[in-house]
Structures are given as structure tokens and as C-alpha cells.
Amino acid sequence: IHIEFYIINNDKIGNRIKNILITKAKEGVKVRLLFDDVGSWSLPKKYINELREAGVEVYPFMEVKFPLLTSKVNYRNHRKIVVVDGMVAYLGGMNIADRYIEGSRRLGQWHDTLLKIEGEAVHSLQVIFLLDWYFVTGDIVNNRTLYFPEIKVTNYHPLQIVTSGPDSDWASIMQVFFHAITRATHHIYISSPYFIPNESILTALKTAALSGVDVRIILPGKSDSTVVYWSSLSFVSELLDAGIKVYLFQNGFDHSKLIMIDSAFSSVGSANMDIRSFEDNFEVAAIIYDEQITKNLESSFMDKLIQCQIITTENWSKRPLKHSYKEAMARLISPLF
Incomplete structure (x- = not known):
């Protein structure tokens, strides 16, 4: 074991x-x-x-x-x-x-x-x-x-295991996500408890949405990390401007780290959609190239949307000014957390 x-x-x-x-x-x-x-x-x-x-x-x-x-x-x-x-x-x-x-x-x-x-x-x-x-x-x-015993399986579901960490010259998990996002043609669904993307991932998501891809992201409505919570919200305005749909999960705390694309690609693992996971920590993810499993994950994602509050441009623009200050300060100091 x-x-x-x-x-x-x-x-x-x-x-x-x-x-x-x-x-x-x-x-x-x-x-x-x-x-x-x-x-x-x-x-x-x-x-x-x-x-x-x-x-x-x-x-x-x-x-x-x-x-x-x-x-x-x-x-x-x-x-x-x-x-x-x-x-x-x-x-x-x-x-x-x-x-x-x-x-x-x-x-x-x-x-x-x-x-x-x-x-x-x-x-x-x-x-x-x-x-x-x-x-x-x-x-x-x-x-x-x-x-490493011989393994015989009856069901075939193609996947690969990807790692990243400070012991490698390549941010492998981030690069997989970036490549998959840039190849999306229909939809991208993301669930991340700690959403502080680097410039590459952020640009890829916004470009996909501007190209007509349905991009939806579930963020926590409340979090175990105050700084990361407000830092994640600091990205909402530019996500909405690009046409990305952003949801806040209301039924507790969603700690899942998931990405599903075009019902053909999905990832389950330890990596958050943030710079610390992409560059600083040792992480692992299963990259799944299977329609059945990906559709199951997407179905679960859609079920969670019912438990979310969607953020609209109108209601986001009316949030208290002090929230904007919290977002800006949290984004500034988020690399420390």
C-alpha cells in the first residue's frame, strides 16, 4: 500500500x-x-x-x-x-x-x-x-x-498521468490545460476552488470565449482561504467582458479541480487553476480522453450549476466599492498564499 x-x-x-x-x-x-x-x-x-x-x-x-x-x-x-x-x-x-x-x-x-x-x-x-x-x-x-504486476482490464478508457513541480523545467499540467483550451471548439467547463490563473491560461480562456466557445467557470461562493477567495473574484470583471459565464457555488464549498472540454477531454487531479499549482507545488493529474467519462463529469458539473449563483455584468458592477479594494489587495498579495 x-x-x-x-x-x-x-x-x-x-x-x-x-x-x-x-x-x-x-x-x-x-x-x-x-x-x-x-x-x-x-x-x-x-x-x-x-x-x-x-x-x-x-x-x-x-x-x-x-x-x-x-x-x-x-x-x-x-x-x-x-x-x-x-x-x-x-x-x-x-x-x-x-x-x-x-x-x-x-x-x-x-x-x-x-x-x-x-x-x-x-x-x-x-x-x-x-x-x-x-x-x-x-x-x-x-x-x-x-x-508492477501484469494487469488485465476489460474496459478501455484512454488516459495519461501528468505531473508537474519545481523539479521540472516544464509546467506540464499548465501546458496540457493551455493546449486543450486553445483547441476547444464548443465548450469549456472548469471547477476550481482557487482560481488565480497565469497570463497564458487567462488569455487562452478569454480568446476561446471571444471565438464563440461556451466557457463556464464555477468558483466558490465561500472559501477556506480569504485571500485566495478575493483574489479569484478579482478576475471576474475581465472574464465577464470576454463573455465567460462565472458562477458562485452556494451549497457549501466545492473543492474539486476539474476541467472538461468538448465532451472529449477532461482532467481530474490535485492541481488548482493557479500559479502555485502550475509552478511551485508538486502536482498530479489524470488527463482523460474518453467521451463517456467526460460526459459523466460534465453532467455532474451541470447539476452543480443549479446550486450556483450566476454572476451577471449588471449585478457585478453594483457590488460594494470595498469589495473592489479587497479584490485588488488580495490579488497583489496572493503569491504569498
């Missing part, structure tokens, strides 16, 4: 996962766990020690002693990966924390998307985990037969 998460909390679901891993380790299953040291900063040593005492190998990713003073805080492992027996894998936007299941008092119910994968793409996620494991521990895991 290989698990890699940005956030692991010492709460009900966190302890449930811990107990399962302890049980499997005592049964003789090899269990490896990576967690980001900043995202899981509050994870107590007792939690980690209980896992290690049971035989689980646990390591923090890029351990940070003083998170407010070190540059390492900018290069975090934001990936969410689970690989079991080299046969089944999961990735998406969910972390290990109660709020992803039970919601929170301030934001209400959380909504997110996690993708289950079987087939050869599981091997790609296995490689990603083992590379991250080597980066952290220096250990080379090279039992190909054990970790």
Missing part, C-alpha cells in the same frame, strides 16, 4: 485510516506513507510513532523546522495518491480530513472529486510515488514483478 497526501489530520477519518494501515502492516503488507510536512504540520508525533511501531514506513516530504522562515514552504507536495498492490489507484483533490466527508461549520458541506483507476495507468502513479519515495528517503524500490 503506497499513500501520499498533502494533508493528513489526526481526526476521525485520519485515525480510521491509521488503524487500517496498522492492521495491514501487522498482517505483513508493506505499507509506505508520505505526507507533506507543511500541509500536515499539525499531525502529532504520537500518530506517526504509532504507525512506525506497527511497521509502517512513514516520512514527511521536505521536512521543515521553521515554516515561516524557510523558502521550502513554497515547494510543497500537493499530490493525493493511493496505490494498492500495483493494481488499483486513486487520485484527485481530497485529503485525509473529516471536513472532506462531514463538511465544516463555517463552510458547510465539502464537495470534491476522487478518481479510481484500474489498468496500466496505475503503473504511472506507482512510478510517481516511488520517485517521490526515493526523493525523500534515498531508497530505490525496484522489485518490478511485485510493484
Whole structure:
């Protein structure tokens, strides 16, 4: 069992996962766990020690002693990966924390998307985990037969696994998004909890809309990050000017990171539509070239629109002036968050 998460909390679901891993380790299953040291900063040593005492190998990713003073805080492992027996894998936007299941008092119910994968793409996620494991521990895991078993599947859904991070010269996930957006002919649907696009993505979206493509973006109606919330809203005016439809999700907090294009292309992963995910953090995404799966994601997207408030140019122009100041200030300081 290989698990890699940005956030692991010492709460009900966190302890449930811990107990399962302890049980499997005592049964003789090899269990490896990576967690980001900043995202899981509050994870107590007792939690980690209980896992290690049971035989689980646990390591923090890029351990940070003083998170407010070190540059390492900018290069975090934001990936969410689970690989079991080299046969089944999961990735998406969910972390290990109660709020992803039970919601929170301030934001209400959380909504997110996690993708289950079987087939050869599981091997790609296995490689990603083992590379991250080597980066952290220096250990080379090279039992190909054990970790990369032969996989037989009956259903064919083409997809590829894409990673990006500060260890690469290429912003691969951003480049995939940019290429897909520029090739859109009918529609582009995006759901992003943290929407702070770079100039390339912003220009591609506006150009697509001006070319007649139906571009719709769901943003949070309320967020767990005040600065990012107002910064995201700072882009609304220019999105509306280009003809892009912008919606604010009202039924809790939508944490999904999704993009669907022309019912033929979709992406599910850990990367937000922001500069931090594109350039600073270690991210992973499944790029799906399958009409059936993409249409399912689009159907879910359309269902969410019913739970949204659409922003019109008229009502946006009437928002309080102090909101404009908040948006401008948040956009200025957003690279720090």
C-alpha cells in the first residue's frame, strides 16, 4: 500500500485510516506513507510513532523546522495518491480530513472529486510515488514483478498521468490545460476552488470565449482561504467582458479541480487553476480522453450549476466599492498564499 497526501489530520477519518494501515502492516503488507510536512504540520508525533511501531514506513516530504522562515514552504507536495498492490489507484483533490466527508461549520458541506483507476495507468502513479519515495528517503524500490504486476482490464478508457513541480523545467499540467483550451471548439467547463490563473491560461480562456466557445467557470461562493477567495473574484470583471459565464457555488464549498472540454477531454487531479499549482507545488493529474467519462463529469458539473449563483455584468458592477479594494489587495498579495 503506497499513500501520499498533502494533508493528513489526526481526526476521525485520519485515525480510521491509521488503524487500517496498522492492521495491514501487522498482517505483513508493506505499507509506505508520505505526507507533506507543511500541509500536515499539525499531525502529532504520537500518530506517526504509532504507525512506525506497527511497521509502517512513514516520512514527511521536505521536512521543515521553521515554516515561516524557510523558502521550502513554497515547494510543497500537493499530490493525493493511493496505490494498492500495483493494481488499483486513486487520485484527485481530497485529503485525509473529516471536513472532506462531514463538511465544516463555517463552510458547510465539502464537495470534491476522487478518481479510481484500474489498468496500466496505475503503473504511472506507482512510478510517481516511488520517485517521490526515493526523493525523500534515498531508497530505490525496484522489485518490478511485485510493484508492477501484469494487469488485465476489460474496459478501455484512454488516459495519461501528468505531473508537474519545481523539479521540472516544464509546467506540464499548465501546458496540457493551455493546449486543450486553445483547441476547444464548443465548450469549456472548469471547477476550481482557487482560481488565480497565469497570463497564458487567462488569455487562452478569454480568446476561446471571444471565438464563440461556451466557457463556464464555477468558483466558490465561500472559501477556506480569504485571500485566495478575493483574489479569484478579482478576475471576474475581465472574464465577464470576454463573455465567460462565472458562477458562485452556494451549497457549501466545492473543492474539486476539474476541467472538461468538448465532451472529449477532461482532467481530474490535485492541481488548482493557479500559479502555485502550475509552478511551485508538486502536482498530479489524470488527463482523460474518453467521451463517456467526460460526459459523466460534465453532467455532474451541470447539476452543480443549479446550486450556483450566476454572476451577471449588471449585478457585478453594483457590488460594494470595498469589495473592489479587497479584490485588488488580495490579488497583489496572493503569491504569498
